[in-house]
Amino acid sequence: MNSFYTEEELKSLPIKSFGKNVLISKKVSFYSDKEITIGHDVRIDDFCILSGSIHLGNYIHIGAYCALYGSHGIKIEDFSGLSPRCTIFSASDDFNGNYLISPTTQKKHNHIITGEVIIKKYSQVGASSTIMPNTVLQEGTAVGAMSLITKSTLQWSVYVGTPAKKIKNREKGLLNFIHEYE
Numbered sequence: 001m002n003s004f005y006t007e008e009e010l011k012s013l014p015i016k017s018f019g020k021n022v023l024i025s026k027k028v029s030f031y032s033d034k035e036i037t038i039g040h041d042v043r044i045d046d047f048c049i050l051s052g053s054i055h056l057g058n059y060i061h062i063g064a065y066c067a068l069y070g071s072h073g074i075k076i077e078d079f080s081g082l083s084p085r086c087t088i089f090s091a092s093d094d095f096n097g098n099y100l101i102s103p104t105t106q107k108k109h110n111h112i113i114t115g116e117v118i119i120k121k122y123s124q125v126g127a128s129s130t131i132m133p134n135t136v137l138q139e140g141t142a143v144g145a146m147s148l149i150t151k152s153t154l155q156w157s158v159y160v161g162t163p164a165k166k167i168k169n170r171e172k173g174l175l176n177f178i179h180e181y182e
């Protein structure tokens with residue numbers, strides 16, 4: 001039994017466009033009245049949730065159990081990926097105590113912090129990490145496992161921890177391979 005959708009089956013999903021070599025597990029959940037676009041050579045593994053507005057570039061791997069909450073937009077550029085169990089929030093409740101926190105309460109009693117999340121080219125997010133709204137992982141960012149990204153990163157840097165801090169510059173050797181994909 002093939003655990004990925006066929007190209008024909010992909011056409012029945014709420015995806016506006018997708019390129020060649022797209023492998024999406026049949027165990028992925030889509031919840032979207034907005035736009036989801038997927039480039040070519042993309043794989044999305046079991047038990048991921050994709051909701052809202054999500055734009056994935058090319059050569060992207062989303063590991064199992066990732067959740068992409070894209071009500072205010074999520075963009076992942078080429079050659080970037082999420083290791084298993086990552087969560088990306090483009091909206092989050094205000095936890096300061098002055099508001100209720102639940103989609104089942106009245107909207108006027110909630111305060112939602114929102115902002116697009118952009119993961120630029122050649123970035124990788126380590127397993128079980130969380131990315132908060134309104135942040136940009138600049139080109140070549142690596143995020144260590146179990147990290148919390150609350151602010152935008154600097155390019156070609158390695159970040160770890162909660163909240164994540166830069167620990168060093170990242171090497172650029174991977175760029176030597178890119179011409180073979182053009």
Ligand SMILES: CC(=O)SCCNC(=O)CCNC(=O)[C@H](O)C(C)(C)COP(=O)(O)OP(=O)(O)OC[C@H]1O[C@@H](n2cnc3c(N)ncnc32)[C@H](O)[C@@H]1OP(=O)(O)O
Pocket residue numbers: 063081082083084125126127142143144145146147158159160161167
């Ligand atoms: C797509 C897939 O691969 S799926 C499998 C999932 N794989 C992952 O999630 C890998 C994620 N990788 C990591 O977290 C790695 O530890 C990296 C990339 C952040 C750093 O790796 P290295 O460059 O080898 O750095 P190194 O192990 O020397 O660690 C440097 C320092 O950061 C600390 N550190 C490393 N990783 C983390 C982390 N995730 N959280 C907090 N601190 C960390 C180390 O303890 C060390 O601290 P010290 O200098 O005080 O001793």
